[in-house]
Amino acid sequence: MTVVIEKPEQPERTEAVEPVAAAGRVRKVGRPAVVGAIIVVWLVLFALLRGRQTLSLAVADLTDLHRWINDLDDSIGANRNSNPVFLYFFNEIRLVIDNLVTFVQHLISQPSGARPVPEIGWLGVVGLAGYVSWAVGNWKVALLTAAGFTFFGLQGLWQQSMDTLALILCAVFVALLFAIPLGVWAGLSDRFNRIMTPFLDFMQTMPTFVYLAPLTLFFLIGGASGTIATVIYAAPPTIRITAHAIRNVSRTTVEAADSLGATSRQSLLKVLLPMSKRTVVMGVNQTIMAALAMVTIAALINAPGLGPVVLQALQSLDVGTAFNAGLAIVVMAIVLDRVTTAASVREEHARNARDRFAKWRRPLLGAGAVVALVLVYLSHTYVWAADFPGDGTVGTHIASAADSVTNWAQDSLSGVTNAFRDAITNGLLNPFQTLLTDSPWWVVGAVLVALAVVLGGWRSGVTTAVCVGLLVGTGVWSDAMTTLASTIVATVLVMVLGIVFGVWMGRSVMADRMIRPTLDAAQVMPPFVYLVPFLALFGATRFTAIVAAIVYGAPVAMKIIADGIRAVPETTVEAATSAGCNTWQIITKVQLPMSRSALTLATNQGLIYVLSMVVVGGLVGAGALGYDVVAGFSQSELYGKGLAAGLAIVLLGVMFDRITQAAARRASA
Amino acid sequence: MARHWRAGAAGLAVLGLTLTACGGAKVGDTSSGSGGGSGSSGKCGTFNLAVNPWVGYEADAAVVAYVAQHNLGCTVDKKNLKEQIAWQGFGTGEVDAVLENWGHADLVKKYIDQQKTAVDAGQTGNKGIIGWYVPPWLAKAHPDILDWKNLNKYAAKFKTSESGGKGQLLDGDPSYVTNDAALVKNLKLDFKVVYAGSETALIQAFRTAEKNKQWVIGYFYEPQWFLSEVPLKKVTLPAYKTGCDADAAKVACDYPVYNLNKIVSAKFAKSGSPAYNLVKNFNWTNDDQNEVAKYIAQDKLSDDAAAKKWVDANKDKVDAWLK
Numbered sequence: 001m002t003v004v005i006e007k008p009e010q011p012e013r014t015e016a017v018e019p020v021a022a023a024g025r026v027r028k029v030g031r032p033a034v035v036g037a038i039i040v041v042w043l044v045l046f047a048l049l050r051g052r053q054t055l056s057l058a059v060a061d062l063t064d065l066h067r068w069i070n071d072l073d074d075s076i077g078a079n080r081n082s083n084p085v086f087l088y089f090f091n092e093i094r095l096v097i098d099n100l101v102t103f104v105q106h107l108i109s110q111p112s113g114a115r116p117v118p119e120i121g122w123l124g125v126v127g128l129a130g131y132v133s134w135a136v137g138n139w140k141v142a143l144l145t146a147a148g149f150t151f152f153g154l155q156g157l158w159q160q161s162m163d164t165l166a167l168i169l170c171a172v173f174v175a176l177l178f179a180i181p182l183g184v185w186a187g188l189s190d191r192f193n194r195i196m197t198p199f200l201d202f203m204q205t206m207p208t209f210v211y212l213a214p215l216t217l218f219f220l221i222g223g224a225s226g227t228i229a230t231v232i233y234a235a236p237p238t239i240r241i242t243a244h245a246i247r248n249v250s251r252t253t254v255e256a257a258d259s260l261g262a263t264s265r266q267s268l269l270k271v272l273l274p275m276s277k278r279t280v281v282m283g284v285n286q287t288i289m290a291a292l293a294m295v296t297i298a299a300l301i302n303a304p305g306l307g308p309v310v311l312q313a314l315q316s317l318d319v320g321t322a323f324n325a326g327l328a329i330v331v332m333a334i335v336l337d338r339v340t341t342a343a344s345v346r347e348e349h350a351r352n353a354r355d356r357f358a359k360w361r362r363p364l365l366g367a368g369a370v371v372a373l374v375l376v377y378l379s380h381t382y383v384w385a386a387d388f389p390g391d392g393t394v395g396t397h398i399a400s401a402a403d404s405v406t407n408w409a410q411d412s413l414s415g416v417t418n419a420f421r422d423a424i425t426n427g428l429l430n431p432f433q434t435l436l437t438d439s440p441w442w443v444v445g446a447v448l449v450a451l452a453v454v455l456g457g458w459r460s461g462v463t464t465a466v467c468v469g470l471l472v473g474t475g476v477w478s479d480a481m482t483t484l485a486s487t488i489v490a491t492v493l494v495m496v497l498g499i500v501f502g503v504w505m506g507r508s509v510m511a512d513r514m515i516r517p518t519l520d521a522a523q524v525m526p527p528f529v530y531l532v533p534f535l536a537l538f539g540a541t542r543f544t545a546i547v548a549a550i551v552y553g554a555p556v557a558m559k560i561i562a563d564g565i566r567a568v569p570e571t572t573v574e575a576a577t578s579a580g581c582n583t584w585q586i587i588t589k590v591q592l593p594m595s596r597s598a599l600t601l602a603t604n605q606g607l608i609y610v611l612s613m614v615v616v617g618g619l620v621g622a623g624a625l626g627y628d629v630v631a632g633f634s635q636s637e638l639y640g641k642g643l644a645a646g647l648a649i650v651l652l653g654v655m656f657d658r659i660t661q662a663a664a665r666r667a668s669a
Numbered sequence: 670m671a672r673h674w675r676a677g678a679a680g681l682a683v684l685g686l687t688l689t690a691c692g693g694a695k696v697g698d699t700s701s702g703s704g705g706g707s708g709s710s711g712k713c714g715t716f717n718l719a720v721n722p723w724v725g726y727e728a729d730a731a732v733v734a735y736v737a738q739h740n741l742g743c744t745v746d747k748k749n750l751k752e753q754i755a756w757q758g759f760g761t762g763e764v765d766a767v768l769e770n771w772g773h774a775d776l777v778k779k780y781i782d783q784q785k786t787a788v789d790a791g792q793t794g795n796k797g798i799i800g801w802y803v804p805p806w807l808a809k810a811h812p813d814i815l816d817w818k819n820l821n822k823y824a825a826k827f828k829t830s831e832s833g834g835k836g837q838l839l840d841g842d843p844s845y846v847t848n849d850a851a852l853v854k855n856l857k858l859d860f861k862v863v864y865a866g867s868e869t870a871l872i873q874a875f876r877t878a879e880k881n882k883q884w885v886i887g888y889f890y891e892p893q894w895f896l897s898e899v900p901l902k903k904v905t906l907p908a909y910k911t912g913c914d915a916d917a918a919k920v921a922c923d924y925p926v927y928n929l930n931k932i933v934s935a936k937f938a939k940s941g942s943p944a945y946n947l948v949k950n951f952n953w954t955n956d957d958q959n960e961v962a963k964y965i966a967q968d969k970l971s972d973d974a975a976a977k978k979w980v981d982a983n984k985d986k987v988d989a990w991l992k
Contacts, residue, residue, distance in 0.1 A: 060850065060917075077757065078784055216754050221763040302748040311749070314869050315724050316894065316966035317876075383694040414881065425830040528869070535873040540839060540865035541831050619867040621831065627864050631843035636753050637775050638843070 034454050042447045046439045053440035056478035062641055063475035069640030077217055086218070094224040101170045101223035105304075109162035118162070121379030121386030122153055124372075125162065131372035133335075135365055137342030141335075148335040156392015157306065157328050164305030165332065167223065167298070168291045171230035175287055179235040180280065183242025184268070187276075193243055198654070200236040205608070205653035207615040208233060208297050209633040210646035216301050226303030234290035241283030245276030281344035285337060289524065292333045296526040310526050319406050319532050320399030326529040327398060333524040334517070410536040417537040424489070425543050433485035441477050445469075448655070456662030467655040474644040474651070482624035484652060486542050486617070487610050490549040494606040495599075497550065498557030502602070503587055505558060506565025506595075519555035527552065527616045535620055545617025545626070553609035557602040564598020565591050600664035604657060611653045625649055713743035716944040717765040719755035720747050723868060724894045727972060728961035729768040729793065733951055735976035736987055741943045752776065752844055759934035760786035766948045767932045771797050772846050781932075788938050790931040790945075794952040795892055797927030799846065801838070801904040802889040804879040808902035817856060817906050824859040826884045836860040839887030841871035848920040849888055852906070855921035860886075875899055892955040894962035950990040957983070 057063070062070075106112035107119050120128070126149045134142035152161035186193040208229060219225045249272050257267045299307025306325045313321035379385040436444060445468040453461035471480055505512040527548055538544040568591050576590045592599070618626020625645045632642010716737050720730045730747060737743040748755070748764060756776045758764030780787040803814060813819045820836070827836030838860045840849055849862045865871050871887060872895050878885035879899045889901055906923035913922040937945055957979070964975035980987050 058850070074779065077760065077779075213754055213757065216763075217757060217761075220761050221748060221750065221754065221758050299749065300751065301754060302750055308749050311722065312727070315722060315727070317869060317872055318966075318969065321969075381695055410877075414877070422830055430830075532869060532873060535870050536877050539829065539877070540863070540870040540874050541829070543830065620870050621863065621865050623831075623864050623866070627843065627866050630866055634751060634753060634842065634844035635775065636779060 031454060035451065038447055038450050038454070042435075042439070042443065045443045046435055049440050049443065050438050053442065054438060054478055055441050055472065055475075056437070057475060060638075062638075063644075065473070065475055066638075066640030066644055069643050070637065073214065073217075073636075073639055076214075090218045093228075094219045097170070097174065097219075097224040097227050098222060100174075101167065101227055104166040104170055105163065105223070107166075109159055109166050109304075117383075117386040119380060120376055121382075122149075122158055122388045123385035124376035124379030126150055127372045127375030127379075131368050133339045133342075134368060137339050137346060141339045141342045144338055145335050148331045151331055151394075152328055153388035154390065154392065155324055155328055155395035155398065156390075157309070157325060157395060158388040160304075160306045160309055160325070161328050161332065164295055164307070164329070167226055167230065167303055167305055168288065168295075168332075168336075170223075171227045171234060171291045171294075172284070172288055174227060175231045175235040175291070176238060176284065178231075179238035179283075179287065180242055183239040183280075183283070184246055184273070186239060186243035187246025187272075188268075196239065196243075200239060201654050201657070202650055203232050204236050205611065205650045207612075207629050207646045207649055208294065209300075209615055209629050210643050212297070212301055213633060213639070221302050223303065225301050226298035229298055229301070230291050230294040233294055234287045237286035237290055238280070238283040241286065242276070242280050245279030245283070246272055248279070249275045278344045281340060285340035285344070288336045288340060289333060292329060292336070292524055295329055296528070307526075310529065314528050314532065317532055318399075319529065320401075320403035322526075322529045322532075323402035324395045324399045326525045329526060330521045330524050334520055337520065406533045406536075409533055414537055418539075421538050421541065421543040424546075425541070429485060429489050429542060429546075432489065433482055436481040436485050437478055441472060444481065445472070452655075452659045452662075456659045457666070460658045460662040463658045464655050467651045471648055471651050474648045476625065476628060476641070476645050476648050479624040479628055479645065480648045480652065483614055483622070483626065483649070486546055486622060486624075487549075487607065487614070487652070490546040490553065490610045491603065491607045493546065493550050494553045494557050494610060495603060497554045498561050498602050498606060499592070499599075501554075501558045502561025503565055503591065505562035506591070507587075512562060515558070519558060522551050522555050527613065528619075531616070531620055540621030542617075542622050544620045545613070545622030548616055548620065549610040549613040552613050553606045556609050557606040560598055560602040560605060561595065564595030564602075567598070568594045596667045597664055600660060600667045604660035604664060607656045607660065608653055611649060611656075614649055713737070713741045713943050715746055716743040716942065717746050717748060717758075717763060719758065719764045719767050720749050721752055721755060721767065721769065722749065724962045724966045725795075725892050725958050726769045727965055728958050728975070729951075731965070731972035731976040732953075732961060732979060733768060733947065735973060735980055736990065737944050737947055740987070740991055741947065743942075743944050756780050756787060756932070759932075760784055762934070762936060765934055765937040765942075765944070766790070768948070768951070769793055769795065769929050770932050771927055771929060786935055787932050788935050790933045790938070790949050792952065793929045793931055795929040795955050795958055797929045798891045798903070799924040799927070800889070800906065801849075801886055802875070802901035803886050803904060804875055804883075805900055805902055806879055806882050807884065815902060815904050817858075817904055820886075820904070821857075821859050823884070827860065827886055829863070831863045832861045836886070837863050839871060839874055839885060840864050841888055842866070842868045845888070845890070846924070847888060848914060848917060848924070851918055851920045855919060856907070875901060892958050892962070894959065894966040897959060897963050898967065947990055950992065952990070953986060957986075 102110075105118070108125055109118055111117060112119050126146050129149050130142045130146040133145040149161075152158050155161075182196065186196050211232070212225075212229060215225045215229055219228055253275065254267060254271060257271045262270065295303075295305060296307040296310050299305070299311050302308075306328050309325035310322045310329075313319075313325065375385075445465075448468055449461050449464045452464035471477055474480070501515065505515055530551065531544070531548055534544050534547055538547065572590060572594065573586060576586050581589065614622070614626040615629050616626070618624070618628070618630045625648055628638070628645035629642045629649070631638045632640070632645065716734075718730055718734055718737075720727060734745040734747060737745050748758070750758065750764070752767070752770075752773060753776065755764050755767050756773075756779075759780055781789065801817075808815055811823065814823055824836035827838075828834065829837045831837060836859055838849060838853060838858075840847055840862050843864070843866065852858075853860045853862060865874065865887075871889065874885055874887065875889070875895070876899060877883065886904070895901075907921060909923045909925045914920045914925070931948055931951065933945065933948055961975050961979045964970045964978060965972060968975075970978065
């Protein structure tokens, strides 16, 4: 569910800064050997000290920290109605956001006042959405939008889709209100950027389950809490990407503006912002995608829309209905993604060339606006344009088709899948997990720090040491190691798949076109929809959790690797071909080595995505940290432990992010 | 060129206006039938009903909401929430009633005894049974498995990739009351509790086990819609005696039968709302609940349709709630 911890372009930026180039070359010879040595030492210590100082904690046991958090939570709840901070601060925020959400809902999804239908019916929404897509993008995405929105109606999910859309619009609006100014500030000030980064990491990797319950305490149950939960998760990408965009505006341009006597305000408004507009729009895109990932989670605190449909269907294991609603989320994601992408491309074009099209664009836009307004009027006035006609038979068909596919897969594949599961679990996962959980904590900690130093340098070694210390402090060290084992196995599998499909996609445009929509779908489909068939195939096991993580994490890795392969200069490949290399040799000797930094980045993103599925894994048998978080959300006695487990996930994320990023910087240096 | 498009736009606008002239039914023309019902609407106002995430509860909520809406003229606002958050909502005024409470001693202590924001509103009539269950094929093939004393004999058969060499005892959603880890230890069973983490995972495990004749034993409970699809068999544990579960670490007896009850917010109880009386009087049997749950889960009726079907067939019961 995490979207982008750092932008793909990041590594190149710092390559000049890192002074390790010379030292790195000396060390590079020995690096695999050093890693090998560390692992051998670890194995020896494991054999000697197995089972000692493992800091394990039984499922129902708590530490003092956990109890303290529980007490804190209780006292906030008890004093809510008398505390001035609540009365005058949180309640006001809640009121504003609640009104915003209700307003948009009355506009497009919920009955408004005396009207049995919203102010704008389906025809008006389709027309308006199509028009806006065309105005900010192009006519192709406008058609896609109109078709996509009509599809919601055909699925029989018009109102639910509009509720989701309303919530997404509000959340994205509020997120941008904060995120763009903060992003600009972080782009201009290094110090603010450094302060901001840990907060952003926190917002993106802290499992939402941990703060859902407190959110409803602060902002009550309802639209406001759902929106705020979404904002917390969805704002960081825009902040990061805006900061990145501001930083990347060429220095000479800014200097030119300065030398012409522009004030800092002028250079911000006239130079920096316009020049980074395109990238900022990509940030908005990522924020929208992240907001959509929250649809089912926000439903846990009664946010209306497609989320409750998915959750309720799964209570009776109705995969078909859940899939139908999940598909609506996917369609919405694809529409919004393509429109914002088209918008950012348009920014680019509009800046580069004022072509002849620009001349009749204005009257065209005017005409389009008139048409859209007529449609809105119609849908406001007439029943046929307000209520979507038909009873969603398409949705019923989709549901029953999904049901038969799942049934077929469950019936015919289960023999193969069990063998595969047992092979991976016994051959890879169990030994590795034993090594991590049964070694004394200080041995594992030392190994992690040593590996960080070797792979990423001293600075990431220090970060790792701090993270290890804090992990011990959370009191869930043993669970963290169990989760770590599954996470690493999942990441290895993600990378294997990423390389196979990434190379294929990078080498063939055809393959890319065919695979990419599936990857998009895999990233936004609510996990539980496909988890039910996986549960049937693999049972409630850690392996099922790993598969779920792969489905979510592999697409990112594939996309990044495909881009990396495509970025290898054509001439290099041609030279290798003319030197008589066969395809296999070109891939292994030329294309993969030359996209090394893409591979490291893919590992980084793959790991972060896998980590963001830890909680979902806890729902299907992964146990450990994921289960702790889920249990904390369900039982008030375990709340503190759940929060600590959430913190442990954040710490694991930060640790690996820093190590892999430092390694990526080296790879590209 | 530009003039061309302007003309086109004007044409479209005209077309649009003509369409509106012969448009069909207008919004608001036929909306007289909404609301409805025989009761005194207005007096009840809004009734905030929490819906906890399991089908049995959904059935309770469907029927109560239907009756409140149609017989009392309430505006029912159903809120999909987990237990902990629903109870928290009593204090903030966001939730009026929880219809099916399974014990939850921690929440009772916090919200009824300490914060005094919630009060007990009597039993639902449903009996909650918790225990260890096996799929029917297994109970048929090895009838002696239904006695806990024989479980160790079969422990090896229950081994999985997750259970570390012991037999696997599968637990579900962490929201539910469980003493399983202590039970395994105190009954000296060669089993390990594996946490599936959700009801969905648990049900799917039993479903697959029955279909493929696999060995599964796990935590389950009645009333539950799934039992009408696969009638799981309960394993007898040492009988429950009052107080035998007082010390959570030393439990060595079966779970008690839970008399499921209703919880309402203190404010709602004093409000004099007819919906409160309905909640207080609401009472039905496990069979009733299973029937409505079956309509929802297996016949795939909407909540409202399922409730209507049951209410129409059980007028006398509903009338008793409305007294």
